[in-house]
Amino acid sequence: MDHGFLNVLPVIVAAVLTIITRETLVSLFAGIILGNIILTNGNIFAAFIKSMTDIMTQVRGNAEVIAFSLLAGALVILLQASGGVNGVVYSLTEKTSVVKNRKHALFLSYIIGIFLFFESSINILVSGTIAKAFSEKYKISS
Numbered sequence: 001m002d003h004g005f006l007n008v009l010p011v012i013v014a015a016v017l018t019i020i021t022r023e024t025l026v027s028l029f030a031g032i033i034l035g036n037i038i039l040t041n042g043n044i045f046a047a048f049i050k051s052m053t054d055i056m057t058q059v060r061g062n063a064e065v066i067a068f069s070l071l072a073g074a075l076v077i078l079l080q081a082s083g084g085v086n087g088v089v090y091s092l093t094e095k096t097s098v099v100k101n102r103k104h105a106l107f108l109s110y111i112i113g114i115f116l117f118f119e120s121s122i123n124i125l126v127s128g129t130i131a132k133a134f135s136e137k138y139k140i141s142s
Helices: 009-021 024-039 044-081 084-095 102-115 120-137
Strands: none
Touching: 009 024, 024 044, 044 084, 044 120, 084 120, 102 120
């Protein structure tokens, strides 16, 4: 079906709402509902049901990714709160002197980002957390 300008209206509404409200999920949901209102020729009830059905059929894959990311993020926060990250920095700087200066800190952060890769977003969480700790210790600007 060709609805002309109405085809891009949900995207524009979602983008504008995101900018105004700073609530990405709510804005995307509003865009989905508006798109389905257009597809159902103005039937708001049918559009809401279709939106829920569309979202629920996609939930399993999305839920697994979201749950994995949340659990990995929680693990990184736990490591920070328990002092594990500071322990790693202490071990590599004071105890074994593997990292002796700013250049070594940056290089080790780079190497951790490459060799500690097992999933893209988790790689960023872990290597970024360790790089931040090194940056704070050696006063490297971010």
